[in-house]
Amino acid sequence: MSGHDTASAPVEIFKNASEATHHLADWLLKLALEKTDGPFSLALSGGSTPQPLYSLMASEPYVSRFPWARMQFFIGDDRFLPHDHQDSNYGMLQRLLFSRAPIPADNIHPIPATGTAEEAAKSYEALLKRFYGADQFEKDRPLFDFNLLGLGDDGHTASLFPGQPVLNEKTAWVSSCVPPVAPYTRVTLTYPAIHASRHLVLFVEGAGKKEAVKKVMSKDPSCPASAITGMDDVRWILDEPATPDCVK
Ligand SMILES: O=C1O[C@H](COP(=O)(O)O)[C@@H](O)[C@H](O)[C@H]1O
Numbered sequence: 001m002s003g004h005d006t007a008s009a010p011v012e013i014f015k016n017a018s019e020a021t022h023h024l025a026d027w028l029l030k031l032a033l034e035k036t037d038g039p040f041s042l043a044l045s046g047g048s049t050p051q052p053l054y055s056l057m058a059s060e061p062y063v064s065r066f067p068w069a070r071m072q073f074f075i076g077d078d079r080f081l082p083h084d085h086q087d088s089n090y091g092m093l094q095r096l097l098f099s100r101a102p103i104p105a106d107n108i109h110p111i112p113a114t115g116t117a118e119e120a121a122k123s124y125e126a127l128l129k130r131f132y133g134a135d136q137f138e139k140d141r142p143l144f145d146f147n148l149l150g151l152g153d154d155g156h157t158a159s160l161f162p163g164q165p166v167l168n169e170k171t172a173w174v175s176s177c178v179p180p181v182a183p184y185t186r187v188t189l190t191y192p193a194i195h196a197s198r199h200l201v202l203f204v205e206g207a208g209k210k211e212a213v214k215k216v217m218s219k220d221p222s223c224p225a226s227a228i229t230g231m232d233d234v235r236w237i238l239d240e241p242a243t244p245d246c247v248k
Pocket residue numbers: 045046047048049050076077078079089149150151152153156157158159182
């Protein structure tokens with residue numbers, strides 16, 4: 001069973017964060033191995049939830065099994081900070097995964113951290129368009145084979161925060177934005193770029209997220225994650241504490 005949006009998406013529930021993380025690593029490995037006709041492109045999220053996943057991918061047996069040379073790594077959103085700043089999403093990925101797995105340097109695509117945030121967004125969009133080989137999305141041709149998204153307790157995903165102008169972006173693939181409350185100017189994939197994903201997963205853990213998960217599942221318009229769609233497959237991977245009673 002598969003769904004194309006966050007309300008119809010199947011929900012996979014795991015007893016705890018460790019089980020959810022192992023399941024996600026196994027599924028991601030399967031998808032990456034199955035895609036043999038060209039690169040396997042990924043957009044990865046930041047924040048705290050996926051950190052054990054990145055560490056796991058860089059550990060045995062996964063590190064010996066992923067087809068790293070065929071994988072192209074993009075960042076779903078980042079804080080506009082030097083890459084070695086402790087709150088940089090790219091910096092976190094570099095520490096936990098990129099520096100520990102045999103990934104060709106040319107396959108890792110950080111959001112630039114120089115110039116202005118607007119310039120960084122434009123430059124990342126140009127890079128994505130070169131990778132995609134076109135300036136416009138083509139029907140049934142994804143930009144990302146896999147897009148890993150998190151969820152904030154305010155319903156934000158990537159750096160699409162409630163009530164922000166970036167939510168209305170219809171053409172740009174990448175945008176800078178200033179979160180209303182959370183720290184740092186951000187550079188984020190926009191809805192059009194996120195929607196061009198073949199497999200998209202909302203990976204959410206912890207009781208503190210339960211209310212936000214419930215709102216997004218019921219398409220509450222105040223939550224940016226409610227408007228997420230994917231091309232083929234949108235799914236939730238949750239641990240029990242994050243799972244609303246209505247889906248248990
Ligand atoms: O600010 C961000 O928050 C979300 C959720 O992070 P978490 O720490 O609650 O897991 C994350 O998905 C996003 O990439 C990040 O920049």
